[in-house]
Amino acid sequence: MFRSRAKEDAKTDAASEQAESRPLRDPQAPKGRPTPKRSEAEALRKAVAKPATSRKEAAQRAKKARREALDKQRQALLTGDERHLPARDRGPVRRYARDFVDSGWHVAEFFLPIAVLILVMSMIPATTSIALLLWMFVILGIVLDSILMTRRLKKRLKERFPDESLRGSSAYALMRTLQMRRMRLPKPQIKRGEQPR
CATH class of the missing domain: 4.10.910 (30s ribosomal protein s13; domain 2)
Structure with a gap:
C-alpha cells in the first residue's frame, strides 16, 4: 500500500520536472513554431480555399x-x-535578342508607314513608277538588313550563351524588327545605341 503511493509520487515528480524544463508554448500553435500573425493566417486561409461546391x-x-x-x-x-x-x-537568350533589336535602327520597323506612302503614291498616276521603284528598294533593304542582323545576333548569342539553346531566337528577333518600336511588347528596356545586357 505504501509502496504504490511512493511510486506514484515519484512518477508525478518526474513528470513535473520534465514539464518545467520544456519551454512554454501556445497550446494552439503547432509544435515547434510560434502562432502565426493574424494577417499571415488569413492569407494562408485564402490561399488554401475551400473546394468548389458546384460547377458554376x-x-x-x-x-x-x-x-x-x-x-x-x-x-x-x-x-x-x-x-x-x-x-x-x-529567358536570358530572348531578353538579349530583344535588347539587340531595340538597340539599333532597322528598315523593317518602318515598313508600315512606307507601305502606306507607297499605296498613296500608286493611286496618283504621275508617281506610280516611283512607287514601284520605292517598293523594290524597301523590300531589298528589309531582306539585306534582316540577313545582316541575324548573322550578327547569332554570332553574339553563341559567344554569350554557348551552352544555351538558341533555337528560334533569330525568328523571334526578326518578328520584333517588323514592329514599330513604340508598339513592341515586351516594351524596349534599353535606348537606341546602348549595348544589349
Missing part, C-alpha cells in the same frame, strides 16, 4: 484565376518582369 463556382474561380494571370502577364509585358512574361518571351 469552379468555373467562376477558374475565370478569376485566368484573369489575374493575364493581368500579371500584361503588366509584365509593359515592365519587362521576367517572372510573368509569356513562355515565348522568357
Whole structure:
C-alpha cells in the first residue's frame, strides 16, 4: 500500500520536472513554431480555399484565376518582369535578342508607314513608277538588313550563351524588327545605341 503511493509520487515528480524544463508554448500553435500573425493566417486561409461546391463556382474561380494571370502577364509585358512574361518571351537568350533589336535602327520597323506612302503614291498616276521603284528598294533593304542582323545576333548569342539553346531566337528577333518600336511588347528596356545586357 505504501509502496504504490511512493511510486506514484515519484512518477508525478518526474513528470513535473520534465514539464518545467520544456519551454512554454501556445497550446494552439503547432509544435515547434510560434502562432502565426493574424494577417499571415488569413492569407494562408485564402490561399488554401475551400473546394468548389458546384460547377458554376469552379468555373467562376477558374475565370478569376485566368484573369489575374493575364493581368500579371500584361503588366509584365509593359515592365519587362521576367517572372510573368509569356513562355515565348522568357529567358536570358530572348531578353538579349530583344535588347539587340531595340538597340539599333532597322528598315523593317518602318515598313508600315512606307507601305502606306507607297499605296498613296500608286493611286496618283504621275508617281506610280516611283512607287514601284520605292517598293523594290524597301523590300531589298528589309531582306539585306534582316540577313545582316541575324548573322550578327547569332554570332553574339553563341559567344554569350554557348551552352544555351538558341533555337528560334533569330525568328523571334526578326518578328520584333517588323514592329514599330513604340508598339513592341515586351516594351524596349534599353535606348537606341546602348549595348544589349
